Amino acid sequence: MGRAPCCEKMGLKKGPWTLEEDHILINYINTNGHGNWRALPKQAGLLRCGKSCRLRWTNYLRPDIKRGNFTREEEDTIIKLHEMLGNRWSAIAAMLPGRTDNEIKNVWHTHLKKRLPQYQHNHDRKRNLKQKEQDLVNVSHVKNQNTAYRPLSPPQCSSSDISTLTTSDNLDHNSTTDVSVNKSPPENVPSLDDGFWSEVLSADNSYYGTSNFPAIIADQQFLQFPLSSLVTGELENATSSLSSCEGMDFWYDLYTRAGESAEFDVDNARS
DNA sequence: AATGTCCGCAACCGCCTTCGC
DNA sequence: GGCGAAGGCGGTTGCGGACAT
Structure with a gap:
């Protein structure tokens, strides 16, 4: 190692x-x-x-360890708990007698997250990207390596992007921002790693930032609930709001749409 | 059949928290 | 309050088997 x-x-x-x-x-x-x-x-x-x-x-x-495959019920429980608790594997394990945090962590990474649309999409994107890379390598060989291959680089959220996204002083926490979920995100969106999703709702009920995500949700107008509800750790409020805005799809949509254009703003989000 | 790639899992590591002095 | 030891946690790694070519 x-x-x-x-x-x-x-x-x-x-x-x-x-x-x-x-x-x-x-x-x-x-x-x-x-x-x-x-x-x-x-x-x-x-x-x-x-x-x-x-x-x-x-x-x-440990004698009380339950060996063997996870049941469908256990898997569903893990998915639900993960949505609420994030990567708090020990907390999730505490809800599943006989299962260890390590085991749950493994089964999550190897099986369960692939069942979720947002991970599936990312998984497919990675596979497609890899296939494209291979295709391009093959093409470049055919062309006697005259063309240097550069992998696709996702658009970055620059600091100027952040300012575009965070210039709101008139916050209306009670208004409902209806963001339709784009089921077919544009081709050139940032790839998401696991950390992105786990940090949407962090382990200790407070919000932890990622390199890109804070810029996108920093403007509380995007949310159906105040960002402070995450920051102050009101998990129940936060998760209920999450489910009311289609959960992770909602976040993914914001993320992809912000990623496709530096001009992304509240009005676009509401369109 | 041989080779390459992918996947699952056990185990390790570093960091953080808790506890006792 | 400061400090070190111990425990706990989550992220990561590498081995080995399964599967694909």
């Missing part, structure tokens, strides 16, 4: 756990409990760091 090892230099083992190590850990905890994770490996006779032991126990060896 890319990061500096913390255990190896202390002579501690890393990597997959063996059956023998599992047995040692289980036996030790069953007998003595796990009062101090840092001291546990030494006392148990394991060449592992405490952190590794804790992770192995909580994510895999």
Whole structure:
């Protein structure tokens, strides 16, 4: 892995756990409990760091862990909770007995987010882009490499864009801004990464910015609810407002439409 | 059959928070 | 209040198997 090892230099083992190590850990905890994770490996006779032991126990060896595939109900619950809580995997795991935060995080990234339209769209875009890149590479080969290929670069939200989007002092939090959702966004829109969506509603109910997103929602006229409801952590209000404006599609629409033009403004949003 | 690519998962890392002194 | 240790959390990585070419 890319990061500096913390255990190896202390002579501690890393990597997959063996059956023998599992047995040692289980036996030790069953007998003595796990009062101090840092001291546990030494006392148990394991060449592992405490952190590794804790992770192995909580994510895999704990007797109350439910193994096996997630049920449809569990998956739906995760999707709903993620919409409300963001990437608070431990909080989501607390609602699903027998499931660990790591497991839920994995199943989210590998299965569930692909079911959601906004991720599906992004996923498809990435695939299409990759295909286009390959096609262009092929074409450039045919043309004896006379044409240098440059990947498509998404339009950026510059600081001037931000000023365009944030010059509103007359905020009307009670008015409803009806933004129709563009189901076919323009071709040249910014690509969205996972961080974008997770930060729309951040983990601790407050709003965290992304590089582009703040410029788009900073103008509270775009919202059916005041941005301050996110900032001050009124999750319930925020999520109910989100659902009333078609959830993530609403955000995605704002994002894509802002991305396509620096001239994007409130009037455009209302059109 | 061989090779390349994708995907799922366990495990690791760094950062943040909590707790005790 | 300051500090260090320990625990907890979310993001990321790399291995290995499945699938495609």
